[in-house]
Structures are given as C-alpha cells and as structure tokens.
Amino acid sequence: xxxxxxALNGIPLWWFLVVSAALFCIGLxxxxxxxxxxxxxxxxxxxxxxxxxxxxAFWRFIAPNSPSGLAFAAFVFVIAAAEAAIGLALIISVYxxxxxxxxxxxxQMKL
Amino acid sequence: xxxxxxxxxxxxxxxxxxxRPKKPSKAKLETYECGMETVGDTWVxxxxxxxxxxxxxxxFDIEAVLLFPxxxxxxxxxxxxxxxxxxxxLILLIALLYAWRKGALDWE
Amino acid sequence: MNPINDLLNIIGGFIAGIINxxxxxxxxxxxxxxxxxxxxxxxxxxxxxxxxxxxAERKVVAxxxxxxxxxxxxxLGLLQPIADGIKMFTKEDTTPxxxxxxxxxxxxLVIAVFALTTYAVLPFAPGVVGTNLNxxxxxxxxxxxxxxxxxxxxxxxxxxxxxxxxxxxxxxxLVGYEVPMLLNVLPVVMLAxxxxxxxxxxxxxxxxGNAGIPFLxxxxxxxxxxxxxxxxxxxRSPFDLLEAESEIVAGFHVEYSGMKFALFFLGEYVNALAxxxxxxxxxxxxxxxxxxxxxxxxxxxxxxVFTIFMWLRGTLPRVRIDQMHNLNxxxxxxxxxxxxxxxxxxxxxxxxxxxxxAATGGILVDAWVQAAIMFVASALTxxxxxxxxxxxARISRLAEEDVLARRxxxxxxxxxxx
Amino acid sequence: MALTLQQVIFLALAVVVIGAALFVVxxxxxxxxALMLVLSFFAVAGFYVLLDAGLFAVAQILIYIGAISIxxxxxxxxxxxxxxxxxxxxxAFWSAVVVAIIFAMLLLLLGPLRxxxxxxxxxxxxxxxxxxxxxxxxxxxxxxxxxxATGLPAVVPETYIATFGFSLVDINQYVLPFLLVALLVxxxxxxxxxxxxxxxxxxxxxxxxxxxAEDAAEAEAIRNAQQPAPVPAPALPEGAVAAATSAANEH
Numbered sequence: 001x002x003x004x005x006x007a008l009n010g011i012p013l014w015w016f017l018v019v020s021a022a023l024f025c026i027g028l029x030x031x032x033x034x035x036x037x038x039x040x041x042x043x044x045x046x047x048x049x050x051x052x053x054x055x056x057a058f059w060r061f062i063a064p065n066s067p068s069g070l071a072f073a074a075f076v077f078v079i080a081a082a083e084a085a086i087g088l089a090l091i092i093s094v095y096x097x098x099x100x101x102x103x104x105x106x107x108q109m110k111l
Numbered sequence: 112x113x114x115x116x117x118x119x120x121x122x123x124x125x126x127x128x129x130x131r132p133k134k135p136s137k138a139k140l141e142t143y144e145c146g147m148e149t150v151g152d153t154w155v156x157x158x159x160x161x162x163x164x165x166x167x168x169x170x171f172d173i174e175a176v177l178l179f180p181x182x183x184x185x186x187x188x189x190x191x192x193x194x195x196x197x198x199x200x201l202i203l204l205i206a207l208l209y210a211w212r213k214g215a216l217d218w219e
Numbered sequence: 220m221n222p223i224n225d226l227l228n229i230i231g232g233f234i235a236g237i238i239n240x241x242x243x244x245x246x247x248x249x250x251x252x253x254x255x256x257x258x259x260x261x262x263x264x265x266x267x268x269x270x271x272x273x274x275a276e277r278k279v280v281a282x283x284x285x286x287x288x289x290x291x292x293x294x295l296g297l298l299q300p301i302a303d304g305i306k307m308f309t310k311e312d313t314t315p316x317x318x319x320x321x322x323x324x325x326x327x328l329v330i331a332v333f334a335l336t337t338y339a340v341l342p343f344a345p346g347v348v349g350t351n352l353n354x355x356x357x358x359x360x361x362x363x364x365x366x367x368x369x370x371x372x373x374x375x376x377x378x379x380x381x382x383x384x385x386x387x388x389x390x391x392x393l394v395g396y397e398v399p400m401l402l403n404v405l406p407v408v409m410l411a412x413x414x415x416x417x418x419x420x421x422x423x424x425x426x427x428g429n430a431g432i433p434f435l436x437x438x439x440x441x442x443x444x445x446x447x448x449x450x451x452x453x454x455r456s457p458f459d460l461l462e463a464e465s466e467i468v469a470g471f472h473v474e475y476s477g478m479k480f481a482l483f484f485l486g487e488y489v490n491a492l493a494x495x496x497x498x499x500x501x502x503x504x505x506x507x508x509x510x511x512x513x514x515x516x517x518x519x520x521x522x523x524v525f526t527i528f529m530w531l532r533g534t535l536p537r538v539r540i541d542q543m544h545n546l547n548x549x550x551x552x553x554x555x556x557x558x559x560x561x562x563x564x565x566x567x568x569x570x571x572x573x574x575x576x577a578a579t580g581g582i583l584v585d586a587w588v589q590a591a592i593m594f595v596a597s598a599l600t601x602x603x604x605x606x607x608x609x610x611x612a613r614i615s616r617l618a619e620e621d622v623l624a625r626r627x628x629x630x631x632x633x634x635x636x637x
Numbered sequence: 638m639a640l641t642l643q644q645v646i647f648l649a650l651a652v653v654v655i656g657a658a659l660f661v662v663x664x665x666x667x668x669x670x671a672l673m674l675v676l677s678f679f680a681v682a683g684f685y686v687l688l689d690a691g692l693f694a695v696a697q698i699l700i701y702i703g704a705i706s707i708x709x710x711x712x713x714x715x716x717x718x719x720x721x722x723x724x725x726x727x728x729a730f731w732s733a734v735v736v737a738i739i740f741a742m743l744l745l746l747l748g749p750l751r752x753x754x755x756x757x758x759x760x761x762x763x764x765x766x767x768x769x770x771x772x773x774x775x776x777x778x779x780x781x782x783x784x785x786a787t788g789l790p791a792v793v794p795e796t797y798i799a800t801f802g803f804s805l806v807d808i809n810q811y812v813l814p815f816l817l818v819a820l821l822v823x824x825x826x827x828x829x830x831x832x833x834x835x836x837x838x839x840x841x842x843x844x845x846x847x848x849x850a851e852d853a854a855e856a857e858a859i860r861n862a863q864q865p866a867p868v869p870a871p872a873l874p875e876g877a878v879a880a881a882t883s884a885a886n887e888h
Contacts, residue, residue, distance in 0.1 A: 007790075010641035011687065013779065017747035019651045019684075023658055023677075025740040030662040032732035038667060038713055042674050045705065046658050049681050052693075060688040062782050064793045067804035071811045073693060074801075077700050078173050078818045082825040084705045085169050088712040089829035092162065095716040097848075161391050162711045163830055164544070168394045169704040170826045171552070172364075175401035176696045177815070179357050180802030182408040185566070187799070190579055192806040193567050197560055199806075199819050204556050206823040207548075215830045216548040218541040322672065353798065354691050361695045364703030368675050371710055375668055387714075394707060414798070 016057035024050035037091045041084060048080040163215045167207070174203045227344050227514055231257075261338045269488045270300035276488075276529050283533030307481035323376030327482035329369035334489040337362050341496045342416050344506050344513040355416035356404055359497055363452060364397050366486070373483075388540065389454055395547045396451035396458075402555035403441035403448075406562045407434050407501050416500050423504035430586035433504040437590050440558050440597040442502040444551050446527070449494035451543070453487055456532035458543055495524040554604040561596055569593075647687055653680040667713050675706045689793045692801070745774060 023046055030043025052073050059069025181188075181196060188196070210216055234256065239249045274289065274297070281288025289296035340355045342348040352358055367390050374386020411419040411434075425431040435442045451458040499505060499520035508516030538546070569589045570581035584592070640648075657677035661670045678701040685694035745752070755771035757763050782791035794800070804810040 010644045011647050012749070013781075014747060014749045015647060015651075016684070016688070018744065019654065021740060021743035021747055022655055023681075025736045025743070026655070026658040026662055028739065029732055029736040030658075032736070033729040034662070036667060038709065038716065039662075039670060042661050042670060042709065045674065045701075045709075046661065046677065049678070049701075052697075053681060053684055056685055056688050056690045056693055058779075060690065060793065061790070062779055064689075064782055064791050064797070065800070067797070067801040067810070070690070070693070070797070070801045071804055071814075073690075074177065074696070074805070075814055075818050077176065077693075077696060078822055081169050081173055081700055081705055082822045084708055085166050085829045086825050088162075088708050089166070089833040092159065092712055092715050093832045097844075159715060159833055161387050162708070162715060162833055164391050164548075165394055165704070165707050165711055166826055166829050166833070167548070168398060169708065170822055171398040171401065172700055172704045173822055174819075175360075175398075175405070176700055177805065177819075178405055179408065179414065180692065180798050181806050182405045182802070183413055184799040184802035184806075185409040185563075186412050186575060187578065187803060188567075188806060190567065191808050192803075192812070193563060195806050195808075195812050195816065196563060199816060200556060200560055200563075202816070202819045202823050204553070206826055207552060207556070209823075209827045210830050211549065213827075213830055213834060215834055216544070218544040319669075322669075352691060353795070354695050357692070357695045357699075361698040361703065365698050368672075368702060368706060368710075371707075372672065383714075387711075390707065394703075397703070 013057060013061045016053060020050040020053040020057070023047075023053070037094070038088070041087045041091070044087070045080065045084060048076060048083075052076050160218060163210075167210045167215060170203060170206045174200070226512065258339070262335050265335050265338050265489045265492070266485065268492055269485045270304065272488045272492060272525065273303065273484075274300045275525075276532070279526065279529045280533040283530065304481070319376045319378060321376075322372045323378075324479070326369055326373035326376050327479040327486075329372065330366055330486040331482045331489075333362055333366040333369060334486040334493065337490070337493040337497075340416060341493070341500065342420060342505060343517055345417075348417065353413065353415045353418075356408060356414045356419070356497075356501065359493070360397070360401055360404065363400070363490075364393075366490070367393050392454065392458065392543060393452060395544060396448040396551075399444050399448040399547065399551040399555050400452060402552070402559055403438075403445040404501065405559055406438045406441050409562065409566060410434060410437060416505070420500060420505035420507055424507035430590075431504070431507060432586060432590045433502060433507075435502040437593040438502075438558075438562065438597050439594060440554070440601040442498070443601065444555055445502070446498055446524070448547070448551060449498060450491075450528060450531065451547070453490040453494060455487070455491055455528060457535040457538050459537065491528055492521065492525065495521040495528065498524050550604065550608055554600065557604075558597060558600050561600060562593070565593060565596055643687060646683070650680045650683040650687070653677070654684075668710070671706060671710045671713055674709065675702055678702050678706065690797075692798050746777075 027043045027046030027048075027050060030046060031040050032043075034040050034043065055069055055073040055076065059066075059073070063069060177199070178196075235253045238253050238256070241249075277299070278288040278296070289299035292298040292302045337359050340348070340352055340358055370386050370389055370393070374383045374389075407419060408414050411422040413419070419434075423431060423433050450456055496517070499517060503520045503524075505520075506513030506517040508519075511519070567579055568581050569584045569592050570576045570579065571584060571586050571589055573583060575581065576583045654677050657673045657680065660673040661677065664670045664673070678697060681701075682694040682697040685691070685697060752774050753771050754774050756766050756769035757771075763769075784791050805815045806812055
C-alpha cells in the first residue's frame, strides 16, 4: 500500500488532510478552553482555515478543472470574514456594557 | 524572493547592530514622551471609529476578491451574467450608503 | 534579439549560463542559485534606488521651495545618501525598556521585506521579470495591504502611547485607501482580460493585434484615483498624517533610531517607487515604447510618476484627517463604484472583436473609437463627481454661515439687552 | 528517501502552521496571539501556493491578513483584553481530552492507513453486536483526477481563474450563492456597524437609564412574588427619577 500514491510532485493528499485536521483540532481546543471571547474567535478562524485547506486540497487532487471546489472555498472566505466582523462587534458592545468579556460571566440574555 | 529579501534585510540589520556603539544608559531607555515622564500605562482611550472603518473596509475587500476572477473572465460573459455582476456591485453599494447614512464614515 | 533592446536578457542569460556550468552536477542547485542571484539583484536595485530617490527628492523639493538642497557632501551633494547611510549605520539603536522585544525588532524587517517583495512581479523588459505570476496585479495589491500588520507591530512593539496612536491613524488611512486602489484596478483587468502584468502590457503594445493604446486613455478616472490613493497608501506628501499631528510626535516609528529607522524609510521609498512602477505598468504601458530600449522606457515613465509625487510633496499643504477620510469614503469609493458599473456596461456595448459581437451582440467598434468612448465616459463621471461634491460643499458651507450669522445675531441681541 | 523541494517547503509550512496555532491557543498575551494568528495565515497561504491555487493564496493574504486580523487586533485593543489574561478556563483539561479523541478519529479517517474493524470480535461490545460485519476504515480511495493521456496527476488548467470567475456569475452555476453571500455580507456588516458605532453621550445615558429601570422593575416583581401579602412598597422618592432624567437632558 504505497503511502506516496498519486503524490503531486512529492506531496500526497493525506499530508494536507492530516495538517488541516491538526489545525482544526487546535482551533477547536482554542474555542473550548479559552477564557477570553476574542481568543475563542481566533480559534474559530483557525478552524475555518483548516476547512479551506481541505477544500482547496480536494479541488487540486480530485477535480482541478471544475470550479466547484474554488467556489466553495471563496464562499468560506467571505462567510469567515462576515462572521469575524459580527462576532467582534458583539464582543465590543458586550464589553461596553459590562466591562468584561469572560464567556462564563455572560449568562443572561440582556446585554 | 521573499526569503532572499528577508535574508538581505536581516544581514543589514545584524551588521548594523554590530557596528553601532553599545552604550545603553537609563535615561536613553525611557520611552519618548516629549521629555516628560510617561504617564499611565500604554493603554490609550481607543476610539471605536477605527473599528467601524475597518468593518467597511472588510466589505469592499471581499467585493474586490470576488470581483477580480470575474474581471478576468469578463470578455466571455453573456448579458445575463453582466446583470448579475451589476446586481452584486449594487448590493455592496447599499452597504456603503448605509454606513454613510449611519454616520460610520464621519471622522469627528 | 537586437543587442540594445534585450541587454538585460543577454546579461541574465550569460550569468545563468555561467552558474549552470559551474553547478552543472545538480541542476536543482543551479536553479536555486540563479533565482537567489536574481532576487539579490532585485533587492540591491531597490536599495540603491532608495538612496538615489532620497537624494533626488530632497534636491527637487528644495528647488520647488526655492532653496538649494544637499550640496555639501561631495560634488553637487551626490554623496549625501552615502553620508546618510553611514550615519544610519553608526547611530546608536536604543530599545525602550518595556518594549515587546520580539515584536519591536521584527517590525522594521517585515516592512522592508514587504516593500521589496512587490518587485518580484514587476516586469522591467519583455522576458525580464522576477516570476511571471498570472495573478500579478492582485499580488501587488495584497502585499500592499499586508504591510498594515507590520505597522501595528511597530506601533505596539515600542510600548509608547504616541507610537500606538500614530500606528492606528496610519492603519485607518492605509485601510481606507486600499479600497479605491482595488476598485480602480478592476477596469484595467477587465480590458486586458488577465491579471498578469505582462499580459496587461501586451494589451497596451502594438504586438499581436491589439492597438497600442495605454489604458490611461481608456480610464482617466481610474488612473487619477489610483495615483492619489497610491500616494495615500505610502503615507506620502499631502497625506503624510503619520508624523504630522502635534500629539503624534513621529508616528509609529518614534521609538526607533539608527538602522531600524532607516529600514522604515527604505520601506516608504521603495513602496513609493513600486506604486510608480505599477502605475506606469497598468496605465502608461509599462516597458512598451517605440525607439528606446524597453527598460529605459519603464524607468522614464516611473521617473515621471515619481516626479509627480515629488512635485506634490513640494507644493501641497498637509490634508486634515477628517478631510482625508471624507475624500476617500465619500468621494473616491462611490465614484469608483459608479465608474466600475459604467465601464462594465460600456465594455459590453462597444465591442472590438467580431467574436465578442457574435457572443454578446455589442456594437462592433474600432479599438481607438472604443478608447475615445471610454475616455469621454470616464472623464464625464469624474466631472460629474466633482460637480456633485462641490455642490454639497457649497450647501454645507452656506448652512455653516447661517448658523454663524444666527449665533452672531443672538449675541448681538443678548449684548443689546444686557 | 531524498526529499523533493516541495516536500521540504510543505514540512516547513506545516511546522509553522501547527506551531503558530498552538501558540495562539496557549499564550497569555492576546496581542502576541493575534500576531501568531497572522503568521499561521501566511503559512496557510503558502499551502495554497503549493496546491497551485495562487489566486487563493493572494486572496488569503488580502482577506485574512489585510482585513480580519486588523479587525481582531483592533478589537483586542478596544476591549483591553490583554492585561491579566488567564489562558485556560475551568474546563481546559477535559476539552483537551475531547480534542485529542477527535483528532485521533480524524487521523484514522483521513490518514493513509486502512484498517478493518470487526466490532463483533471485540470482547464486551462484540456481545451486543454479534453479527456486525467487518468494515474497512481508513484512507478512502478517492478518485484522483488523472491526465487522460499520460496517466499522471491532472494539471490545473491555465485558465482556472477565468473558469472560476465565470462560474461565479454564470446563471446555471454559482450565481445564487454568490448574490446571497453578497447580501449576507451587506446585512452582517451593516448590523456590525450599527452595533459598534460611536455612541453619543445622550444615547449612553439613555441606555444606562433603561437598563436601570428594567432592573428596578425586575427586583420589584421578585419582591412582590416572594411576599404574598404585598406590603405597599415605599414609593420611590419623587425627585430621584426626575433629577436623573433632567440631568440627562441638560447634558
């Protein structure tokens, strides 16, 4: 079972998948185990990046002449930017009203 | 290219750090504040204006990233695609007009 | 392959030949070394141009302000840049006590590297280019926006209130003026049908069937707005709010001295020259030119654009910060969007090649006529935009005068009553 | 085995990405975390270059480093989140365990090894699912795109940017999500601008007052609920509320 089958000038597909899985898990840890809301958002950005690496890796190895992989990756870019903007705006308004952005303290619905 | 540029600049920096005199004295290490003592920590009352402008920049950054591939494929676009393209630009124009109306673009 | 025009190709080929013969045992090493050598040549070209530009700038600006400029160091002051260089090398380099050591030292390096990497894509002559990316123009703009983070690193690293404030003001300016630059490159890419800088230049030369019309004649509005936001992007001349405000003493590089400070300046000048090169590539036809060899043409055009920079620096007063933001967000960006929509429609209506006409059914028109139509449309939008802006300015000025008049009347009344 | 240049670059980038991501997740100083995030974005852009998707490497630099990291750094500054920053919250250990399990499963699914799993043969669980068929787990044999003529891995067509651009606007391809995403960005960013806009002092006072009034009403309701025989609550001194509102108007 040749580990380097279908390698693309030396790099097989599973290398990309392993690295993006690692990045995804680090992002997931960042979201689950961070005290500061902005650090959680950074975790989400890492996870979205991992998703993008997978999308482009599969596009390159499996369907390079169809634009679908690229279109999905582009939409992930756009949605990641919109999500980051909204998340940070909420964090800032939360910070304005009660001076701390510790996720544990933000339990009531009222700002 | 990036690597060589970094190497070149790094070499100049290291060469410079070797050449120049090393006489650190307490007075020189104070941060510069027109000569007075530094008051308070580096924290400065940070206006939200910067953040709001960065938000509007994100809208147009995304628009540009999506428009560039379309501009490359522009010659082969049928009329229907051109209408969609103009619709896309108008939607993002609304974002600008809303921010303008909301006073986000004013810099008092 | 006549010798004068392709001088650079010949020299390049010659050096590559030598290297390949020396390292013939491993072609991979030979390629790496030739690429490395090309990169080093590009970097030294940029650094040398930095020295030449500082000298030229100080001389020209001095001449504009009716003074002589540097003439002490060496004949005609030609050694002045070298003197500056030595001073920068030997001046003491203090780092503030509580500075974030890593970030503080890395910032100038990152700015200089970003400024230099834009040269990897600029074509100096047919075939003489760092790497011919098919995303050339997009790469140049992205590298421009990448240096914003380096400025924040410099501002935060030096742990100084004023540096931090200066960094954020500069970032707000750079982020703002990135948008019109992005929007005004789109018409050029649409017309050229590709983002590669070499293809864009081909469209402006007489080669392979397209009439050699520089894109300046197609889109004057885009050219003007691109140039002005290019100046604002490198925080130069009328837009140098960096070290202008009284409370922001010297912007984000207040805590740097010696070689690190020189790197900031190198970054600024190399960026300014890069904007000049990109403008001449996009709008003036890059190295295309009738008699002179290509690289001379490019240097001439970039020099002309840089003299515009120097001329503006010598004459225009500094712009206030809210004027600068209003100019960008309330004038350049809406104007660029309207111009973009107009260009999209016109490029579909007036078509130059019969194939396109068959596909989308526009009016078949010769390239020069299309250029004339685009020029008129673009100029009209510019004039309409300026007129609209002037009218709005007049309205707000009248409103202000009313308020003042009323207040004066009230004061008179109260003074009278008292 | 001699590493080719691409592999060396890939390994270097992988080390940078994982290292920077780990640093982002564990550091105390939030600003350093933001800078390390930018470094990992650069390394991911390097991955896209390795995958011959140059357009996306540049788009990554423009969007993530040019826009999103600026937003993150500005919000770090705005919320003064940097001072005493305790990197880990209470459930840090368990989340690390969960993440490690997820990573192991992902590795099993996406990694190169193929194992056959026969649940029936397992000691305890086997008795519950006696007739589970052995199932092959591991690297899925994807249908790799192959150049028709030579059988080598397919090469990215030169005009991939044009086909991608065309697909974004072409009627029977991705035009609907394209316009919806534009609408989403428009509404999301307008909402963000509205939430984060510079509030004038009058608005701030008004908001504080509304919140105070709501809290008072809530406390009132709770107090009534606790005492079934309502003792008439002492009337609020008349002047207090009036004074507060008048102060607001003068401001």
